[in-house]
Amino acid sequence: xxxxxxxxxxxxxxxxQQLYEHLRHKISAGGWRPGDMLPTENExxxxxxxxxxxxxxxxxxxxxxxxxxxxxxxxxxxxxxxVEQGLVRxxxxxxxxxxRGFTPGTQVLAAGLLPAPPEIAGRLDIAPGEELARxxxxxxxxxxxxxxxxxxxxxxHCPGVLHFDFAQEPLREILQRQYDLRIxxxxxxxxxxxxxxxLAARLDLPIASPLLFIERVSYSPHNLPIEFLQVxxxxxxxxxxxxxxG
Amino acid sequence: xxxxxxxxxxxxxxxxQQLYEHLRHKISAGGWRPGDMLPTENExxxxxxxxxxxxxxxxxxxxxxxxxxxxxxxxxxxxxxxVEQGLVRxxxxxxxxxxRGFTPGTQVLAAGLLPAPPEIAGRLDIAPGEELARxxxxxxxxxxxxxxxxxxxxxxHCPGVLHFDFAQEPLREILQRQYDLRIxxxxxxxxxxxxxxxLAARLDLPIASPLLFIERVSYSPHNLPIEFLQVxxxxxxxxxxxxxxG
DNA sequence: TAGTGGTCTAGACCACAAA
DNA sequence: TTGTGGTCTAGACCACTAA
Numbered sequence: 200x201x202x203x204x205x206x207x208x209x210x211x212x213x214x215x216q217q218l219y220e221h222l223r224h225k226i227s228a229g230g231w232r233p234g235d236m237l238p239t240e241n242e243x244x245x246x247x248x249x250x251x252x253x254x255x256x257x258x259x260x261x262x263x264x265x266x267x268x269x270x271x272x273x274x275x276x277x278x279x280x281x282v283e284q285g286l287v288r289x290x291x292x293x294x295x296x297x298x299r300g301f302t303p304g305t306q307v308l309a310a311g312l313l314p315a316p317p318e319i320a321g322r323l324d325i326a327p328g329e330e331l332a333r334x335x336x337x338x339x340x341x342x343x344x345x346x347x348x349x350x351x352x353x354x355x356h357c358p359g360v361l362h363f364d365f366a367q368e369p370l371r372e373i374l375q376r377q378y379d380l381r382i383x384x385x386x387x388x389x390x391x392x393x394x395x396x397x398l399a400a401r402l403d404l405p406i407a408s409p410l411l412f413i414e415r416v417s418y419s420p421h422n423l424p425i426e427f428l429q430v431x432x433x434x435x436x437x438x439x440x441x442x443x444x445g
Numbered sequence: 446x447x448x449x450x451x452x453x454x455x456x457x458x459x460x461x462q463q464l465y466e467h468l469r470h471k472i473s474a475g476g477w478r479p480g481d482m483l484p485t486e487n488e489x490x491x492x493x494x495x496x497x498x499x500x501x502x503x504x505x506x507x508x509x510x511x512x513x514x515x516x517x518x519x520x521x522x523x524x525x526x527x528v529e530q531g532l533v534r535x536x537x538x539x540x541x542x543x544x545r546g547f548t549p550g551t552q553v554l555a556a557g558l559l560p561a562p563p564e565i566a567g568r569l570d571i572a573p574g575e576e577l578a579r580x581x582x583x584x585x586x587x588x589x590x591x592x593x594x595x596x597x598x599x600x601x602h603c604p605g606v607l608h609f610d611f612a613q614e615p616l617r618e619i620l621q622r623q624y625d626l627r628i629x630x631x632x633x634x635x636x637x638x639x640x641x642x643x644l645a646a647r648l649d650l651p652i653a654s655p656l657l658f659i660e661r662v663s664y665s666p667h668n669l670p671i672e673f674l675q676v677x678x679x680x681x682x683x684x685x686x687x688x689x690x691g
Numbered sequence: 692t693a694g695t696g697g698t699c700t701a702g703a704c705c706a707c708a709a710a
Numbered sequence: 711t712t713g714t715g716g717t718c719t720a721g722a723c724c725a726c727t728a729a
Binding site for chain 2: 252263286287288289384385386387388389390391392393407408409410411412415432434437438439440441442443444
Binding site: 515519521 | 715716
């Protein structure tokens with residue numbers, strides 16, 4: 200074991216998680232390129248001196264994340280970036296649109312503080328009336344309206360957040376850098392609704408046009424609710440993709 | 446091994462998948478209720494005479510699907526149905542509705558053979574004009590229309606499939622038992638559309654009501670396209686849930 | 692035929708919860 | 711202290727791919 204060895208057997212972190220982090224970093228840092236073959240499982244267990252179960256557990260996590268794929272008899276390969284990550288990972292609108300081949304844009308429609316209404320307080324596990332920061336943004340793709348996002352943040356966790364410019368910098372980066380708030384997980388619901396007059400006008404659609412409506416609660420690593428997000432996507436422009444197991 | 450033993454060691458299906466199917470069915474059929482503790486891992490491996498790795502692989506799949514959760518030192522429990530995922534596994538309408546607390550029902554609206562139109566042929570990787578079995582079903586929840594499913598099967602893979610009764614038996618079970626066709630993976634798209642006059646009438650909705658529209662191609666273990674499915678869910682009754690990582 | 696990932700076995704020790 | 715799930719080892723045989 201030396202400084203270059205990424206596997207520390209005296210750490211509290213399980214070996215497979217250490218290996219997962221190590222491989223993930225090597226992939227995202229460009230050490231391996233999409234389509235490249237990873238070392239075989241035997242090479243990995245030799246190199247890191249762990250059992251095959253550890254190697255496979257680490258690779259399983261990378262597979263379920265869509266970063267790599269396996270082919271029996273051939274090997275394990277770095278995946279080509281796809282469009283389907285919107286249903287597995289929390290992805291910023293900017294990255295999402297770039298992957299879809301659009302130029303993203305943002306207009307802040309409204310931003311302010313308000314006391315939490317009971318429905319939202321319940322989702323965020325706070326008392327009704329606690330202070331929320333509400334940010335309403337219009338999202339553009341190639342200059343055309345694509346979605347409206349209404350974000351509700353627990354203000355106590357990010358006081359003064361409204362002073363930042365949400366048109367310029369992703370909200371998630373502001374939360375991470377300024378408030379050390381990281382989104383570890385999120386739960387969301389997806390349904391089809393009809394556009395109200397107000398939504399239709401802002402999205403440049405006829406009244407009652409179908410919208411893909413997503414409500415999402417995001418949680419910190421300690422399972423503390425951070426944000427309640429409502430997104431209204433134009434039904435004629437926005438499509439979700441994903442892959443299922445049988 | 447006897448007729449009641451759900452684990453068949455001579456089957457091509459891996460043991461952990463057989464165990465997964467068995468446990469999943471027991472949960473969705475109500476054999477265990479939300480909050481109930483499942484047998485411990487040791488009890489399961491004793492009872493089914495498999496190794497612990499097999500038991501854990503089956504349980505892992507149920508966990509990632511949100512059907513069960515584990516607590517170290519306490520046990521493994523059936524999840525409460527607030528945590529639903531139609532976005533990870535291909536799930537039968539019947540199981541899906543039961544998990545949501547509805548009584549499922551099915552009416553076959555139409556069934557017949559037709560030459561594949563070019564759009565569908567492309568999705569199924571066959572030549573335009575090849576024979577397709579088309580099955581159109583109305584899905585009911587507590588007796589009320591919930592969804593319309595239009596299924597297109599490559600008839601060469603399941604000749605005579607139209608002779609079976611799709612109102613009584615899940616299509617997937619017919620394919621598995623009669624044709625040894627297993628769905629291993631699937632890719633789908635999700636969008637919001639407005640109901641046409643015909644869809645609206647069948648779903649008992651006003652014209653142009655918002656629908657959640659899902660198109661799915663299902664693949665065999667050899668990555669052979671088996672089925673092209675179109676599902677129209679009532680926007681006011683059907684909601685997808687899932688969990689994301691940060 | 693050689694090498695890959697897929698599945699499976701039979702153990703072991705650990706951290707944690709409950710009695 | 712007992713029993714749970716979490717992690718890990720060191721093997722084994724299989725199905726599949728490619729040479």
